[in-house]
Amino acid sequence: MTIKDVARLSGVSASTVSRVLNNHPDVSESVREKVLQIIDELHYVPNNSARDLVRSGEDTVGVVVRGAENPFFTGLIRSVEQEIEKAGYAMVLHQIKSGDDELAAGAELARSKRLCGLIFLGGSFDYTADRTAALGIPFICCSYSNSFGTLEKSSYSSVSINDEEEARRAVKYLTDRGHQKIAVLLDSVNDHSVSELRYRGYCRALEEAGIDPDPDLTEETHVYDLPAAYEGMKRLIGRGKDFTAVFATADSFGIAALKALNEAGKKVPEECSVIAIDGIEMSRYSIPTLTTLVQPVEEMGRKAVNILMDVIEGKDRTAHVYVKTDLREGGTVKAI
Amino acid sequence: MTIKDVARLSGVSASTVSRVLNNHPDVSESVREKVLQIIDELHYVPNNSARDLVRSGEDTVGVVVRGAENPFFTGLIRSVEQEIEKAGYAMVLHQIKSGDDELAAGAELARSKRLCGLIFLGGSFDYTADRTAALGIPFICCSYSNSFGTLEKSSYSSVSINDEEEARRAVKYLTDRGHQKIAVLLDSVNDHSVSELRYRGYCRALEEAGIDPDPDLTEETHVYDLPAAYEGMKRLIGRGKDFTAVFATADSFGIAALKALNEAGKKVPEECSVIAIDGIEMSRYSIPTLTTLVQPVEEMGRKAVNILMDVIEGKDRTAHVYVKTDLREGGTVKAI
DNA sequence: TTGAAAGCGCTAACAT
């Protein structure tokens, strides 16, 4: 069923039906009602592909989220959404799986919906100019940056925390409180992604505190999920190496660590402290409340949209900003 | 940039480019290479709307998820995805917000992508034939059913747990262990949705155990999120009414309840037991591990796809199946 | 193996 069917049944032309559909003012009330009635009777629903194909839609920004199951993104999406609306633009959200190629998805979206800009929530840290060229519109990386890629700074924008620096801060929080034997639970030390950066910060903090990193206290999961983190923590404990604190490179890892420690009979924070980075909602409800560096997702969403808008509207150049985390002192860290 | 640009630059017609794009066999190797090269140089990405508009795509099933931030859906999506692929169909996933109209989204998707079937993950419990008519293709409700609507059973399919019965089972698990004063933490007693059904089961279990429901032990949050559940539990505790157990109508509510109890100094399970329904991944990592009735998400996804396929392929009629939960005995329930 | 032409469903000038 198409707009033509509706037109025929209503005794008008397709254009008129289109006008009704799009709330154009210049349609007589009687015709409008008639058309609406037919639409209702027929349960007609316009084909969006056809609409997208013809509409200009230069006021729409695309948001592609990679790994929507990551609870860290929920707050970020909300914020970005709000800000885009506030800026008077429309938004189209596209979620892809963790393994998928966000640039390909973004390029496709840009073409189909005729976007004026793109926001990536989560993605790879190693783009090349060749790959981003397909986008053809301004874009911004939100919550990450192109740390391992070869992109020119001027060719894109980014908003994120300084992962290495914040990790350093987290671990320093531990060393400042007398911890010397600090384990790290992370995805991978060289994934060219967030855990690699945060691992660097961990190393730097140890270094600054005059502590030699102990390879036995570095536990990689190689997978980003709770079971893997839990198993990783169990391995760490099982190794028998002494440690008084754990730095988890993500809240979810911290939560899993809490569980593994609890099952091993290690009291947190009395026998082992835990600190993480992210500040997902759930970590507020762990027992004890996870001590963590909370990413300012609201601010990140706002800044991402503002920067992108400025670039789109030609008001400003691309930009790269670091935002600061807020330390949330939960109950998982204790001074020695 | 369009297919025509590629055609022009390659010195061939648009049809040929299209053939290359779609891996048609009858294109000379030399031409294919040339075209591919130009595509690469130009960073050309086909417009999906245009493709959708013209492709038949009768082998695609749509999946619309309402409230993707709900961790309960992550496992379900994975399962559904797997099964659809196994059945030899393509899948297109569409996520909408909790407040959005999944039927409208589904109808739009059905038109745009020319689907042969639709799977709804989460949605309203009160459809009317009039509203679902717009879909125009077979659909199945996965994880819920049309309990409060007027849909004829034969007009759709569903796979879900029997919410009332499972809730009854959860609460019976408590009464069987000597609990008499059992509080319930839920969204709303009359939301025409899952909490209403589970509340009924709660009432029935009490009744069967000869216990009079105490209105003071029913706590509604009216919002489905962790902070609301946490605050609800605090109110419940603050009321000063005695209770020895809490039935949370969802795992996330259970986790929030655990936290509130902990902060109030009530030991779980010694001073208060907690049981929930859902079995989200995170509840495996609460401390203590949440005792809950785990929905068999894998089975649900599999059955949903199978039923839908049978309807699509005309092999079978619509069906409505209940699946059973698995009781996971965590550490939050203790006999009195 | 390739190209020309038609058309998918819709919107947006341009007429009237």
Add this chain to the structure above:
DNA sequence: ATGTTAGCGCTTTCAA
């Protein structure tokens, strides 16, 4: 206020 016409970018007959 309404209809006519011309595409949007692509795929797909049908011819060649």
